[in-house]
Amino acid sequence: MDSKTMVPTRWDMDVDFVVIGSSCGGLTAACKAHELGLSAVILEKCETLGGGTAFSGGVIWIPCNHHMEEQGLPDSREAALEHIRYTSMGRHEEDMLAAYLDKGPEMLCDVEKITPLRMQAASTLPDYRDELPGGSKGGRLLAPDPINMAQLLLEAEKQYPMLSQIRRAPFPLFSAVPLPTNDPRFYVAGRALIGGLLLGCIQKNIPVMDSTPARNLIVQDRRVIGVRAERGGKDFLVKAKRGVLLATGGYEWNAEMNKRYLKVPDQVHGITPPGNSGDGHIMGMEAGGSVALMDLSLFMPTIRIPGEMVDSEPMYRIFMFNVGQPGNIIVNRDGKRCCNECFYPDIGRAFEAFDSRKSQSANLPMFWIVDQAYRDRIPVGPLPKGSEMADWIEKGDTMEDLAQKLGLPPQNLKESIERFNKFAKEGLDPDFHRGETGYDKRWAFFPKLKPNPVLGPLEKPPFYGVRLHVGTVGNLGGLVTNTHGQVLDAEGDPISGLYATSNAAAPLGTGYAYTSGMTGGKAMIFGWAAAIHAAGAARDVGKEAAKVQKAVPGKPAPAAIPAKAQPSREAKPEPVTAGRPAGATVKILNEDGSSVLDLEAVQKTGDRLRMKGRLMGSFDTNMYMDASGLYRFLGMAIRWGTIKFLLLSPMYWYRGRKTRRGG
Numbered sequence: 269m270d271s272k273t274m275v276p277t278r279w280d281m282d283v284d285f286v287v288i289g290s291s292c293g294g295l296t297a298a299c300k301a302h303e304l305g306l307s308a309v310i311l312e313k314c315e316t317l318g319g320g321t322a323f324s325g326g327v328i329w330i331p332c333n334h335h336m337e338e339q340g341l342p343d344s345r346e347a348a349l350e351h352i353r354y355t356s357m358g359r360h361e362e363d364m365l366a367a368y369l370d371k372g373p374e375m376l377c378d379v380e381k382i383t384p385l386r387m388q389a390a391s392t393l394p395d396y397r398d399e400l401p402g403g404s405k406g407g408r409l410l411a412p413d414p415i416n417m418a419q420l421l422l423e424a425e426k427q428y429p430m431l432s433q434i435r436r437a438p439f440p441l442f443s444a445v446p447l448p449t450n451d452p453r454f455y456v457a458g459r460a461l462i463g464g465l466l467l468g469c470i471q472k473n474i475p476v477m478d479s480t481p482a483r484n485l486i487v488q489d490r491r492v493i494g495v496r497a498e499r500g501g502k503d504f505l506v507k508a509k510r511g512v513l514l515a516t517g518g519y520e521w522n523a524e525m526n527k528r529y530l531k532v533p534d535q536v537h538g539i540t541p542p543g544n545s546g547d548g549h550i551m552g553m554e555a556g557g558s559v560a561l562m563d564l565s566l567f568m569p570t571i572r573i574p575g576e577m578v579d580s581e582p583m584y585r586i587f588m589f590n591v592g593q594p595g596n597i598i599v600n601r602d603g604k605r606c607c608n609e610c611f612y613p614d615i616g617r618a619f620e621a622f623d624s625r626k627s628q629s630a631n632l633p634m635f636w637i638v639d640q641a642y643r644d645r646i647p648v649g650p651l652p653k654g655s656e657m658a659d660w661i662e663k664g665d666t667m668e669d670l671a672q673k674l675g676l677p678p679q680n681l682k683e684s685i686e687r688f689n690k691f692a693k694e695g696l697d698p699d700f701h702r703g704e705t706g707y708d709k710r711w712a713f714f715p716k717l718k719p720n721p722v723l724g725p726l727e728k729p730p731f732y733g734v735r736l737h738v739g740t741v742g743n744l745g746g747l748v749t750n751t752h753g754q755v756l757d758a759e760g761d762p763i764s765g766l767y768a769t770s771n772a773a774a775p776l777g778t779g780y781a782y783t784s785g786m787t788g789g790k791a792m793i794f795g796w797a798a799a800i801h802a803a804g805a806a807r808d809v810g811k812e813a814a815k816v817q818k819a820v821p822g823k824p825a826p827a828a829i830p831a832k833a834q835p836s837r838e839a840k841p842e843p844v845t846a847g848r849p850a851g852a853t854v855k856i857l858n859e860d861g862s863s864v865l866d867l868e869a870v871q872k873t874g875d876r877l878r879m880k881g882r883l884m885g886s887f888d889t890n891m892y893m894d895a896s897g898l899y900r901f902l903g904m905a906i907r908w909g910t911i912k913f914l915l916l917s918p919m920y921w922y923r924g925r926k927t928r929r930g931g
């Protein structure tokens with residue numbers, strides 16, 4: 269037997285449940301295990317906590333969640349089932365899908381009860397393909413309550429400095445719009461999701477050990493009984509009486525695995541932290557686990573700015589928000605458009621496309637092209653709008669000149685731009701359907717632009733171009749698990765004592781389907797389920813569904829799965845949201861006119877102020893704060909620098925008053 273996996277004669281630590289990786293799934297699992305009476309520990313490889321989730325949007329996808337119900341947003345289990353069956357390309361498993369849909373709302377209620385995390389249903393954030401059967405126009409996607417969580421965590425950080433170890437984005441995610449997400453003092457999005465869960469762990473005294481990578485699982489009589497980790501350069505042996513959960517994220521930083529499993533060998537760059545290098549996959553496979561869906565990855569366009577590094581590795585900057593604006597196109601190696609620039613999964617499809625006639629990548633290398641008008645009004649990566657050139661972006665006085673500098677056929681690039689311009693002026697894109705869906709338009713910087721907020725011609729010279737690199741915010745394939753998060757071997761039998769979630773586990777509930785929040789949703793649901801199973805408290809939620817024949821994509825399900833009862837009212841946490849506001853009295857706007865905060869009402873309740881409104885066009889907010897809290901908030905808003913306060917006309921006040929009086 270390998271000495272590294274041999275059963276040791278002494279252990280450094282002895283607990284019931286070992287969680288490897290401080291992802292949202294790992295933290296959820298540790299909190300739930302503790303709640304069920306198990307002792308738990310979290311081992312984290314990096315110095316920072318929260319992995320890629322910490323600087324993600326922090327959005328989770330949970331159909332039929334209780335916050336939708338509170339806001340009166342429609343949804344049904346049948347619709348969500350239909351949507352996944354339609355979009356999964358037949359690659360999901362029915363019992364895993366049923367478990368996702370049934371456990372999801374229950375997990376969310378429970379997590380809001382046992383941790384300080386509070387989420388909000390984003391009522392205007394649609395499923396990526398909301399126009400397809402069963403799609404939702406809003407509410408299935410939830411994000412951490414932006415105001416309440418930020419305040420809570422900023423306060424908590426004073427008492428628990430560990431919170432400040434939550435990983436920060438290495439670059440501004442919304443590079444063209446200075447949103448508060450980039451303010452290190454502000455806990456929003458992924459930092460708030462991880463923050464709420466981590467605070468739960470801290471309050472429960474669950475040890476969170478950073479800089480402690482797990483190296484091997486220790487197996488005895490075909491049961492995983494512990495972990496050999498490394499701490500301060502030495503072995504650190506942890507006994508796990510009830511189980512080990514792999515929540516180690518994806519394998520995107522493992523070049524060898526990328527080469528083996530992805531269709532774009534040698535070209536993939538992780539946007540998650542470099543710690544996500546497939547350790548959980550490898551440990552799970554060593555213990556006999558099988559893997560699935562290894563070809564799936566959340567590809568994103570990135571740019572490389574020489575010299576920029578993350579954790580001593582070359583950094584590739586996410587470039588998703590620049591490409592979704594008017595006045596730019598993406599072209600392939602032939603100077604021809606190849607994707608819907610507004611929909612990053614379609615850019616991912618173009619990255620992978622293969623030209624069988626030439627036996628080469630159909631599109632790579634791909635380039636992003638803009639004109640001076642775009643540069644005048646939108647920043648590009650770290651370059652402010654209208655600023656001078658940088659050595660990582662090419663400039664040409666004419667389209668042909670730019671094509672030559674980028675090594676593209678000049679005539680093709682010219683024709684591509686001219687054809688795009690002709691249709692863009694009419695607000696159309698017959699070639700790639702850009703700007704046709706609600707999701708395409710969701711991130712438009714100029715939402716009021718006519719005829720289409722994400723289409724506009726490239727006409728004003730000079731022209732600019734930069735090479736796009738294949739980035740990924742997570743490779744999705746991973747270990748095969750069952751509805752309790754147990755890792756299965758090649759014969760489909762559970763490996764005793766071993767669980768997996770996060771991107772270390774294959775997304776068998778959703779298959780090929782993807783909407784933002786499915787990674788986070790899956791990670792939390794199956795981490796939670798794993799803890800319940802390890803504590804011996806599991807119910808077989810997916811059993812009924814397992815009896816149902818596999819559905820054919822695009823066709824109705826062969827048999828209806830009985831709807832599960834929604835979580836009971838008693839199980840609900842104290843709501844922190846209010847209904848949608850009827851009218852605004854105060855607007856706080858971004859420079860581009862998009863709304864940061866629509867404030868409908870400020871009410872005095874005792875000695876506290878209650879502010880009711882909508883944040884960033886999506887989230888209902890219902891803040892309670894004392895006057896000093898209000899001044900702090902306003903101070904922060906002013907410091908953001910780009911935010912303007914506009915007092916709207918008394919008409920709004922009058923309308924609001926009428927509504928409040930029921931007029």
Ligand SMILES: Cc1cc2nc3c(=O)[nH]c(=O)nc-3n(C[C@H](O)[C@H](O)[C@H](O)COP(=O)(O)OP(=O)(O)OC[C@H]3O[C@@H](n4cnc5c(N)ncnc54)[C@H](O)[C@@H]3O)c2cc1C
Nearest residue numbers: 289291313319320321324325327482517543742770771788
């Ligand atoms: C900008 C951006 C926005 C995104 N937005 C969303 C979104 O809104 N919703 C969504 O669902 N997804 C989103 N994603 C995708 C998602 O965040 C990533 O796929 C993500 O990293 C998934 O998290 P995870 O749970 O798999 O693991 P992670 O959160 O990456 O956590 C894995 C952890 O395990 C640790 N680890 C690895 N190996 C070991 C080891 N051997 N021992 C101990 N610890 C180990 C890592 O260091 C890391 O901390 C986004 C990603 C990015 C980059």
